Amino acid sequence: MKSILTLAMLAVIIPAVASSHNDPRQDTVIIELNNNSKIVIVTKSREDLASLENYDINQMIRDLNSQLSDSVEYMEINDGKAYVNNDQVEMKDWKINDDEIRIKLGGVEVDVDPDKVDDWDDDDWNDRKKVTYEADRADRTTHHFNIDIGLNNWLEDGNFPAGNAPHSVKAFGSWYVGLNSTNRTWLAGPLFLEWGLGINWYNWKLEDTDYIIVEGADATEFNLAPATQNGLKSKLTASYINVTAVPMFDFSRGRQKITSIESSGLKIKKYSRKGFRFGLGGYAGYRIGSHTKYVYKEDGNREKDKERDDFFLENFRYGLRAQVGWKGVELFGTYDLNNVFSQGRGPELNAISFGITL
Template identity: 80%
Template sequence: MKNKLNIKTKMKSFITALMIALIFPAMAFAETDPKQDTVIIELNNNSKIVIITKSRADLASLENYDVNQMIKDLNAQLSDSVEYLEISDGKAYVNDDDEVEMKDWKINDDEVRIKLGGVEVDVDPDEIDDWDENDWEDRKKVTYEAERVDRTSHHFNIDIGLNNWLDDGNFPDMNNAPYSIKPFGSWYVGLNSTNRTWVGGPVFLEWGLGISWYNWKLQDTDFIIEEGSERIEFNQAPASVNGQKSKLTASYINATVVPMFDFSRGRRKITSIESGGVKIKKYSRKGFRFGLGGYAGYRIGSHTKYKFKENGSTEKDKETDNFFLENFRYGLRAQVGWKGVELFANYDLNEVFSTNRGPLNANNQSANLNAISFGITL
């Protein structure tokens, strides 16, 4: 809960008016009548409760809030110098089986907070030592919907998917090229620190930094990836060798900007669970959303790995080099989501290898390879 207090130190009388305002983001009503309805409840001692709402449906949603508990908590914080106080919708007091829980947790200095995708976990080390399975049986659970959207929110997510490359718009395995990529098992992984900024209406902007890994595994494991004198080469392994895995890995640090259209306008379903020293919040998005943007990255590492059997023993060769890879990458990113599911697709507009440094194709020319990746965002 965010309290906005205008304090006049010379005030001699106690608070004479209490305003409780339910404030919803302006974007949710960008296409509706801007007029508001006001309900004023006269109390004793010249006190009032003023409720400002957009519609009868919003007024009905007050049934989900415990106003008595809200006022008790406010009264405990008031001093004789308070003239005016306003409650924004940053904290919800939700009724559930006659129990009231305040949804915004304040983390202490000795607590640990882990936030991944739509799950947030707070752990208090002092209490977790005494935690047992009986505490979990007595856990408190509340599910509610949050209409409020922060101007900018931050989260950490993981991209997990597959990657490949296109040779002039076609997959290399169409021509049985030695640099054909194994369709399943060539994993793409991205770790992203992402900000989500509300622009207005259903428009959001997702932007941030991250680290990603391409893992190109060859379809034919009897080919070895090597750096030649003029280009990257995919050479046949000796007959005495039985190849098991052959891959090229490249890692990049990236900056990404993706405009998003979120037709739920940021509304989320939130489930909170508290047990002993453990607090868990799960955020689930609502509705359909999609976006198209771009990214740019800089290579921070690359290596090849060849796993094979020779004379009955398993061996591994790992080489670290640049392998004629382009240091920069840039491309297009598409995102689409439905409720709790988020999918992504990346396409590098620049080539994987430097100009005329790619592997030779069937026409004995340098192949023009562009990286692609797609998968799910956690």
């Protein structure tokens, strides 16, 4: 009987929506039942109405019958995924107890119950439950941890240094790494603000490995190594702690695709953003460390020299950060507006980097 009721509901919904296209009440669907009863469905758009196909109406009615006696005057469902159809597998969030462990990195969240995982075997994974659903923005501000991985270089008068310049950097191999604790705050409409604190590492690897980076009396110098040494690697590394703020236009308005997999004491959730987004903002940072590394061969032996110093690097950095994303892919680019080295203490260079955010 209840299955017939569900089919009847769907049969009434479709023509009701079509006929109300030009009606100011088009967002409301009224289904007349017997005994002067009716079901009223209020939606914001045709797409929202279509999403009802993903939910188990029969389960909602069973819950009502078990909890209420004679009649129902009002019902509000706040957590729709509790009624996801059985063919998508019903999944509910775990409650994290003191003995459970939660690890969240980028768009992946792992919950582990050690007591259950101790007894876990391969057969448990074969019986795993999986569900994929979409969810709107739940909170005004959300927090996540992400990693920036990319390449960095520096610009001299707006151009990359000439290939024969002592400070010319390898296009590939000069890695940029950033660890970021990021908050995402909804402001209005599609506008969000991504802000937070992070640490990043610049690695500038010289194109000509026969040059050594040294701190001279008055400036950082790029000097040729002794003729007896065959250079293998020469680089400068600097690390900074940063604050970042990037206004973002997210045209999916924070909507996410969520894939949840559960097996015994293990649960994995993957969050993927929807739609297109972009933003441009700024950052400021303070240098917390720097060193050079020179790897070479001499008399057939591999040697490595590492020196820690400030190398006349600017202690503060500030610049622009651009971000662009499409669904689960997020790209970034940064440009330091100030020079890498203090004025007159080295080549006039501006750091630049680009890559992917995980």
